[in-house]
Amino acid sequence: MRDGDPGDRADPLWQALALLRPRLPRLLLAIALGVGSLGSALALAGVSAWLIARAWQMPPILDLSVAVVAVRAFGISRGVLHYCERLVSHDEALTGASNARAQTYRRLVARPAALRVSGGELAGRVGADVDELSEVLVRAVLPIAVAAVLSVAAVGAIALISPVVAAVLAICLLVAGMLAPWLAARGAAAAELSARERHADRDEAAVLALRHGPELRVAGRLPGLIAQTRARQRDWGAELDRAAAPASLGAAAPTLALGAAVLAAAVVGIGLSPTLDAPILAILMLLPLSSFEATTALPAAAVQLTRSRIAARRLLELTGNPRAPEPAGRLRRASSELVPRPSNPPVDRPPGPEPDGVDLRADNLCSGFPGASGGFSGSLDVAAGARVAVTGPSGAGKTALLLTLAGLIPPQQGCVTVGGVALSNLNEAQLRSRIGYFAEDAHIFETTVRDNLLVVRGDCADAELQEALRRVGLGEWLAGLPGGLGTVLTGGASAVSAGQRRRLLLARALCSRAPVLLLDEPTEHLDIGDAEPVLDELLRVGGLFGPERTVVVATHHLPAGFAGQRIRVPG
Structure with a gap:
């Protein structure tokens, strides 16, 4: 305060x-x-x-x-x-x-x-x-x-x-x-x-x-x-x-x-x-x-x-x-590091006006953490169904921009709207039903594979979960598990490799029904030969996600032939 x-x-x-x-x-x-x-x-x-x-x-x-x-x-x-x-x-x-x-x-x-x-x-x-x-x-x-x-x-x-x-x-x-x-x-x-x-x-x-x-x-x-x-x-x-x-x-x-x-x-x-x-x-x-x-x-x-x-x-x-x-x-903090606290968090707030669509817009936006250098400055317009790549060097502020677009931290300047309504006017249920943010270091729980996917949406049927795992390249891995979806990942993230963890987090995103998906470094720990095809599927309309969904990906590199919208965070 x-x-x-x-x-x-x-x-x-x-x-x-x-x-x-x-x-x-x-x-x-x-x-x-x-x-x-x-x-x-x-x-x-x-x-x-x-x-x-x-x-x-x-x-x-x-x-x-x-x-x-x-x-x-x-x-x-x-x-x-x-x-x-x-x-x-x-x-x-x-x-x-x-x-x-x-x-x-x-x-x-x-x-x-x-x-x-x-x-x-x-x-x-x-x-x-x-x-x-x-x-x-x-x-x-x-x-x-x-x-x-x-x-x-x-x-x-x-x-x-x-x-x-x-x-x-x-x-x-x-x-x-x-x-x-x-x-x-x-x-x-x-x-x-x-x-x-x-x-x-x-x-x-x-x-x-x-x-x-x-x-x-x-x-x-x-x-x-x-x-x-x-x-x-x-x-x-x-x-x-x-x-x-x-x-x-x-x-x-x-x-x-x-x-x-x-x-x-x-x-x-x-x-x-x-x-x-x-x-x-x-x-x-x-x-x-x-x-x-x-x-x-x-x-x-x-x-x-x-x-x-x-x-x-x-x-x-x-x-x-x-x-x-x-x-x-x-x-x-005790280490004197300055970190932000979002204003007007959307917890337990009455519902705001219903957005008209899921277009993301921002005018004169300045994103980033207080006290941190870099960050995005400018305006952006992400239409429904667009494929957007957010690029920039490490520490430039790509994650901060995604968090700002997701309504998880407030913009330093400007306002972000979805469907013409400011994110700060929406309550938590309205916001999460439209925008889904998937962090690079999201947690893998020490429970079953099924429960690790159900955290994003609890009403997914087993067939849907299996299809999501197959589409992200974990079909053979799932078939080799002794209990299938019921296999407990003993040790959480330590039970899978870095690449399997990344694909498991992508499967969570597939299970989400949010029309706008913000993915932070989704191919960070994949092999070079595997990262390119996955990134191409993410940023191609009709690829891993349907054409009706908006996909914004923060990444260090772009797949060959990418022709979608690009946002550069200079750092």
Whole structure:
């Protein structure tokens, strides 16, 4: 977000709660069960103190029967209610994590290349950061709410006996419940942020080693990268240890406050001993011990708030603010690389006006990523059914142009329309039903061949899938698989060669019903002898795709005799 935007001043944790979609009734139920559990502990302390002191006076046994039953009831209910609270709160946390991860994926699908972050960092954000965000409900919100209710109840109960002790207890509870957590959170914030960056560095190195292991081994760099990953793992652990040190100081404060409250109760109790009955005096002196049970979790809750807020900020950098339309802006990574964030992403937007046809047009267009050199500048007109080749040197901005035409990143200048309607006015369903973008490095999932093709359109019949594979040159490969379309590609992309992967991605494009297809380097990893015929089929009207479909291909070279439209990205 730009400096000075209102979103900068809003708490990212509050904004990211929309990703969790917490269920208020379930959360209130968890808080009620938590209050009941620790309230039973508080009542157990008071009734036990009364029972011990009253039994010392040797009254008739019937005078103690109600207290004896109450002690048993509170002892049992404490454990039962605590177990129920764990069930409800963890169910809510797991559901929230599932919601946050699903919404994060959904928003990233709308702009898969909008954020140029590495695979390791992306995995860390949608993995560990979502977990940290979801834990705010169990480890922060719930303990804070329970401690607030029980602290008020404990002070109110003591005030009925001694207002002086109640005042001291209130001050000590404020120290344990507010000052100590604030110190813990303030001390841990910087260290936690540094630990997050170390964690991201470790993930980046690990993913790089896993993804390019064979090439790195041939180059002799794999052992060094593994050693670097281990070093980053140790650095991450050291940062976590440093982050825990301030929390330990904050955790000590409630113990000191507890000692002060008990000491004050003892001193006042001694002074009131001539006027108070022994059972009441025992309650006055022992009840503060249980009053601090709820506050002992607050320093850890404050640290969890810090961790969750950092995680929320990192997730919002990926997804934008899910509570409001997202302003155009930029995301600055730890490496200071500037990357764009699309304005007005078409997620969950009401349908816009229906385009009249699928002609792609742009006037005074300037595409590219902010801070990056090169890019396309000018106007273009791609008629329905055209075959267009986007050429230019590596890094010139061919991919950025395709992403702009697909509506996945905003143009730096100008406007792209399809059928006379600006892409920014269409929602996700309208956009994807007309324009399909197929990336050069699209993911191959570790599942069946069938499922890897169905990701583009779920209603394809097996016959259609088989025909698509045959047309891209994978017919013999499919026939040689033990399970045909049901064969699991163990290891994902590592289960196929680079050329087979490229053809498999082309088969996905064949299964798509989008009338406009944007293909990024579709023959990049094919042999020279195979790339030429495939590229010719792609760019020939009536070739691999029907004449009614528009095909825009980003490529480094053109097939012989190509007479279609050409867009040059100079770089």
